[in-house]
Amino acid sequence: MPGLRTIDEQDVIRLVREHQTEVWRYLRYLGATAELADDLTQETFLQLLRAPYEDRGPAARAAWLRTVARNLFVKSFRRPPFALAELDTIEAAWTGFARDDEGQESLVRLRSCLEQLDGRAREVVRLHYEERRSRREIAARMSLGEDGVKSLLRRTRAVLRACIERHAEGA
Amino acid sequence: MNDWDDRAVDAALHELHGSKPPDLSARVLLALREASPGRLPELRPKLQPGRSPRPWLILLAAAAMMLASVVGTWALFAHSTPGGSEERIAMVELAVLDGSIEMVEARPEGLVATALATGARVAFAARPGNRLRSRALAAGRLGEFGEVTLQAQTELEVRSMEFTVKNGVVAASVLTLSVVAGVVTWHSLTRGETAAAGEVLRMEARGDAAPTLVAENERLRQRVLELERQNETLQTSRTAAPKAPAPVVAETAAPEEKPMEPVTAPVMFDDPKFADALGKVDWRLVGDVTKEMQPLLAELTAAMEKDGEVPPDLAIKIQQLNSQLVSQLPAILKAGLPGFGPNGAYTHPLFVANSLASTLASAGLSLDATQRDAIAGLVRSFSVENQSLSDQPREYDLEKLLAETEMKERFYSEVASRLTPEQYASIYPEGSTDYDGANLFRPSLMTRVYSDAVPVKDAADFARVASNRLGEELGLDEATSTKVRSIVESMAARSPELFATPGNVTESKLHMLRAGRTVAAMKQQIAFLREVQRQVNLTPEQQKKLASLKRVLVPLPR
Numbered sequence: 110m111p112g113l114r115t116i117d118e119q120d121v122i123r124l125v126r127e128h129q130t131e132v133w134r135y136l137r138y139l140g141a142t143a144e145l146a147d148d149l150t151q152e153t154f155l156q157l158l159r160a161p162y163e164d165r166g167p168a169a170r171a172a173w174l175r176t177v178a179r180n181l182f183v184k185s186f187r188r189p190p191f192a193l194a195e196l197d198t199i200e201a202a203w204t205g206f207a208r209d210d211e212g213q214e215s216l217v218r219l220r221s222c223l224e225q226l227d228g229r230a231r232e233v234v235r236l237h238y239e240e241r242r243s244r245r246e247i248a249a250r251m252s253l254g255e256d257g258v259k260s261l262l263r264r265t266r267a268v269l270r271a272c273i274e275r276h277a278e279g280a
Numbered sequence: 281m282n283d284w285d286d287r288a289v290d291a292a293l294h295e296l297h298g299s300k301p302p303d304l305s306a307r308v309l310l311a312l313r314e315a316s317p318g319r320l321p322e323l324r325p326k327l328q329p330g331r332s333p334r335p336w337l338i339l340l341a342a343a344a345m346m347l348a349s350v351v352g353t354w355a356l357f358a359h360s361t362p363g364g365s366e367e368r369i370a371m372v373e374l375a376v377l378d379g380s381i382e383m384v385e386a387r388p389e390g391l392v393a394t395a396l397a398t399g400a401r402v403a404f405a406a407r408p409g410n411r412l413r414s415r416a417l418a419a420g421r422l423g424e425f426g427e428v429t430l431q432a433q434t435e436l437e438v439r440s441m442e443f444t445v446k447n448g449v450v451a452a453s454v455l456t457l458s459v460v461a462g463v464v465t466w467h468s469l470t471r472g473e474t475a476a477a478g479e480v481l482r483m484e485a486r487g488d489a490a491p492t493l494v495a496e497n498e499r500l501r502q503r504v505l506e507l508e509r510q511n512e513t514l515q516t517s518r519t520a521a522p523k524a525p526a527p528v529v530a531e532t533a534a535p536e537e538k539p540m541e542p543v544t545a546p547v548m549f550d551d552p553k554f555a556d557a558l559g560k561v562d563w564r565l566v567g568d569v570t571k572e573m574q575p576l577l578a579e580l581t582a583a584m585e586k587d588g589e590v591p592p593d594l595a596i597k598i599q600q601l602n603s604q605l606v607s608q609l610p611a612i613l614k615a616g617l618p619g620f621g622p623n624g625a626y627t628h629p630l631f632v633a634n635s636l637a638s639t640l641a642s643a644g645l646s647l648d649a650t651q652r653d654a655i656a657g658l659v660r661s662f663s664v665e666n667q668s669l670s671d672q673p674r675e676y677d678l679e680k681l682l683a684e685t686e687m688k689e690r691f692y693s694e695v696a697s698r699l700t701p702e703q704y705a706s707i708y709p710e711g712s713t714d715y716d717g718a719n720l721f722r723p724s725l726m727t728r729v730y731s732d733a734v735p736v737k738d739a740a741d742f743a744r745v746a747s748n749r750l751g752e753e754l755g756l757d758e759a760t761s762t763k764v765r766s767i768v769e770s771m772a773a774r775s776p777e778l779f780a781t782p783g784n785v786t787e788s789k790l791h792m793l794r795a796g797r798t799v800a801a802m803k804q805q806i807a808f809l810r811e812v813q814r815q816v817n818l819t820p821e822q823q824k825k826l827a828s829l830k831r832v833l834v835p836l837p838r
Contacts, residue, residue, distance in 0.1 A: 125305040133301040202284030
């Protein structure tokens with residue numbers, strides 16, 4: 110809603126609905142819990158609506174919102190959760206995943222890639238993400254060390270990421 | 281794939297398995313409306329440099345607006361700085377409970393110091409740099425953050441104020457004060473902490489402020505109306521009726537045997553060294569309040585276990601009673617009873633025995649002569665042990681805390697064995713010994729001030745948090761921190777019992793840990809501090825800091 114001067118209730122709702130998914134996903138990506146992501150997403154929009162802000166369209170607004178969200182997330186820790194030097198990497202990884210649709214397409218592809226998993230990779234995803242088992246429990250069930258579970262999860266995610274990218278290139 | 285690519289897939293997998301983005305539009309709208317009851321804000325162009333700051337705006341959410349109408353408890357303001365950024369400032373009600381407190385605030389006209397005497401209630405701007413001072417021992421209440429006791433020559437400076445947004449309500453949640461000089465102790469319903477010069481005190485506001493204060497508002501209104509009515513009645517009767525004679529107290533003849541006489545204001549268990557100060561404690565009040573508070577504390581933990589929430593009325597009642605006990609704290613501290621921290625004095629055998637006698641008397645279950653003699657003997661011998669522990673030098677401060685805790689545990693147990701079943705039930709209501717802080721006759725009153733619950737997944741997770749904290753406290757470099765971590769991890773792995781029982785809602789929300797957790801964690805921490813000292817090359821300054829650590833990191837398994 111470029112050029113907007115005075116906003117009414119419907120504008121606020123539209124604005125929030127337009128960007129909330131990306132802000133929330135971005136906060137989860139940074140490492141916020143779901144509850145913290147809820148609170149910080151809300152605070153991010155309040156800052157946008159309260160602060161003097163020159164609106165330059167949806168893309169600039171989205172970038173502004175991500176910056177505010179990231180600052181709020183960092184402020185919620187006593188010590189910064191990541192180094193400032195990492196900011197470029199953080200942004201690049203996010204935009205690579207979210208592209209220009211808040212990550213919606215990547216999620217759809219991820220679902221399809223998940224179906225292609227089998228064996229231990231499929232099992233570890235089920236135990237960790239679906240059943241929310243601790244690493245120790247998973248290690249016991251799969252006869253692995255806890256470090257082994259960590260490595261298996263990471264390898265599985267790398268496979269999934271590669272699969273998402275293959276789909277994207279083929280699209 | 282780098283770490284952040286990995287995180288993106290991780291977050292997406294969590295989302296596919298249930299963690300969905302919510303629709304927050306209603307919450308945002310609600311928060312905006314609460315902030316500004318008029319028309320909604322505008323999206324404006326950037327402020328031009330040199331533009332004058334906007335006037336103070338009340339930004340507050342419903343909770344704080346209601347608070348302002350109570351007794352000026354506290355309010356939040358958003359202040360636009362010349363740079364255009366907003367600075368939120370909380371106005372916290374400062375009530376002086378005992379002694380004198382000086383408030384120093386930065387105002388446009390310069391630094392303004394205001395001396396406040398007992399009974400004063402003012403709004404204190406909790407803005408970084410503003411200060412509170414005491415020349416002599418003093419106690420005060422800082423709005424929703426609870427009571428503070430300032431030792432003589434103490435000076436505190438506001439370092440920061442943190443805000444949270446919960447369900448659309450902006451609220452001041454944590455007030456951090458730097459202790460410039462002296463010693464300060466903070467007490468609230470669920471937390472307590474002591475900090476000395478050079479340390480920092482983080483005071484957390486009581487949760488659910490809005491509903492509790494609405495109820496408190498209503499209660500105070502009713503009380504004012506009631507007092508006004510009483511005043512009118514008294515005025516009328518004073519002018520109409522002749523002065524009534526003073527009631528005659530019949531002096532009963534002392535029987536041969538020692539009677540079951542009620543304990544009133546006098547000190548029952550005395551010590552010439554502390555007689556003056558103990559005589560200044562209002563033991564009747566201590567007894568009445570403790571008797572009333574004990575079952576409520578048990579009720580509190582029961583309510584948390586059942587519903588996961590603190591009933592607001594119950595929280596208010598406990599907080600009010602607690603404030604009355606805290607009002608006696610300066611007198612107790614003036615007595616100079618030896619002990620670890622301020623609650624060390626509160627749990628000193630001499631204080632405990634008098635408090636117990638007053639509580640039982642208030643319940644109509646006074647100690648008989650045999651019990652008094654037996655407990656007097658225990659008080660004498662344990663007071664000697666207490667003094668000896670206090671005088672004995674230890675390598676680590678935590679060793680001193682542990683030794684005193686174990687001694688007091690034995691004292692409470694010995695005293696309890698002298699009580700009748702009715703007396704025991706009155707002092708230890710069912711369920712009141714399950715959690716630290718849920719009973720006023722347990723040494724956990726002393727230890728919980730220093731316990732710091734750390735929610736963790738397992739021993740390795742605990743090692744990570746503990747070594748980070750230790751690294752921060754001691755100023756360790758990355759390599760040394762890693763070494764500390766491996767020591768803590770290997771020692772934590774040898775204590776699986778610390779990670780066996782998952783933390784429950786009472787522990788995580790009320791910070792009332794299950795009985796036994798803190799002492800077990802303290803023992804382990806002393807062991808790993810010793811091992812760190814042995815294996816890690818620390819500077820003399822770091823060794824000094826290590827020895828004076830007082831926080832006990834208590835693992836709270838998720």
